[in-house]
Amino acid sequence: MEPAVGKPSFLRNVLLRLLLFGVFIVIARFAYVITVTGESCNVGDFCFFSVPETLNLAIAGSGTDALAVKTSATGVTAPPELHTSKDWISGVRFYSSVFHDLIADGYLSPESKSLCVETPTGRDVLAMREIGVTKAIGISKKAKKPLVKSGEAHLIPFGDNYFDFIFSGDGGLERSPRSGKFASEIVRTLRPGGFAVFHVKANDTYSLNSFVDLFNSCCKVVKLHNIEGFDSSIPNIREIILKKESNMVENFGSDFDSDSNGKCNVPGYKLELVKNSEPLIEEEPLKPWITLKRNVKNIKYIPSMVDISFKNRYVYVDVGARGYGSSIGSWFRKQYPKQNKTFHVYAIEADKAFHQEYGTKKGITLLPYAAWVRNETLTFEINHGPGEHEQVHAKGARGMGRIQPLKSSGNDFGGGSEVEKIQGFDFANWLKSTVSKNDFVVMKMDVEGTEFDLIPRLFETGAICLVDEIFLECHYNRWQRCCPGQRSPKYEKTYDQCLQLFSSLRKSGVLVHQWF
Structure with missing residues (x-):
């Protein structure tokens, strides 16, 4: 006869299950304390x-x-x-x-x-x-x-x-x-x-x-x-x-490094960047557009030389932007080395023919006015035909426009141009109210000769201290594609005056590149 083992086995199973249940309660309680009670403190x-x-x-x-x-x-x-x-x-x-x-x-x-x-x-x-x-x-x-x-x-x-x-x-x-x-x-x-x-x-x-x-x-x-x-x-x-050291939380980057006369206090590390940049073209190029294409390969962008990580914001200001594809879409967003940083773009363009397309572009703020030295009404020239370096793709194509103060406009614009009134704004003051010294600011400026008004104004107000890098097209009385064999009266300045403008920017610690 075999011994009876059914009853003891049943008791052992019950005790084992009770023990496991007790362990489960302890674990569940511990998990509750750590995850729920801890977070609710x-x-x-x-x-x-x-x-x-x-x-x-x-x-x-x-x-x-x-x-x-x-x-x-x-x-x-x-x-x-x-x-x-x-x-x-x-x-x-x-x-x-x-x-x-x-x-x-x-x-x-x-x-x-x-x-x-x-x-x-x-x-x-x-x-x-x-x-x-x-x-x-x-x-x-x-x-x-x-x-x-x-x-x-x-x-x-x-x-x-x-x-x-x-x-x-x-x-x-x-x-x-x-x-x-x-x-x-x-x-x-x-x-x-x-x-x-x-x-x-x-x-x-x-x-x-x-x-x-x-x-x-x-x-x-x-x-x-x-x-x-x-x-x-x-x-x-x-x-x-x-x-x-202070109990106050400051408004970071609210001011900029300039003295009472607006002159920039140039830090040494910015001057080093300028020294390492590509040299300026000293002699007037016979074919500026071809020279630009060649010179682009030599350009040393700031993000290709140093780390720009420790900046508050990243900003691109296109002064004289024209259409989105003119430089923002075709050059800046595709070619400028951004180190994976997201730049906010400000497109400044007075010609209303280009305004509508910016409404669908993300990360871009359109300023539908003319960058100027003060807030006032201006006359804006619209050329019907190709501008410099442009091809006519459709009837009524628009060339580059110039601006002048309303009181001095008269008949200064050449024949064959349409003239409109447009609102100008104080670009230097806008820049000072929009960006800070802790922002990384890149600028492209193509304003048909107005750079000789805007750049001095930036120096005068100290706003130039806020700009890290500029791509500047300087307009002078060079050979025009439209009029081979003669100088065009469209611009008064000489190439040497353009060189002086570039040199003054570099001396102020702004890395400026010649743009044609």
């Missing part, structure tokens, strides 16, 4: 760290990549998801070393309320807490609880003057499309006397000065040095430490 008091009272980073010795987070509240050690790669572990070790040095130098302390911005992995936050900075938190577009809260650098979800220490690594500021807003939010949330530390490339003096300009109204650089990175693709990192 008041943002300002760091209460979502109340469960893991201490957080220890355990990295196994050589030969293994295991990484675990231990919480003393539960006594449970578990490997975080996706935190076992060599790159992630190397990053945590790297940041631990960085923060140890910052503590040793007095920029960070275990008691500091600290923020890591744009930290999708949270490894810098974990490293900071591992070395004893318990009031550390990160923000990223995607939360990674409990260390990283949902938030973005251009809209930090904390109050004014809240943090003692703010860290930005992994090139967050360089990648940001809103560098100015990024900087102003860090200044807003950093208390006076607090420190902000950035890890950036900034390998050239232009980008370094552009970075400092974002903060120079409220902070000072207290340390700048190179450190060795943990990522082989970026072997060297520039560590910049700033100290907030």
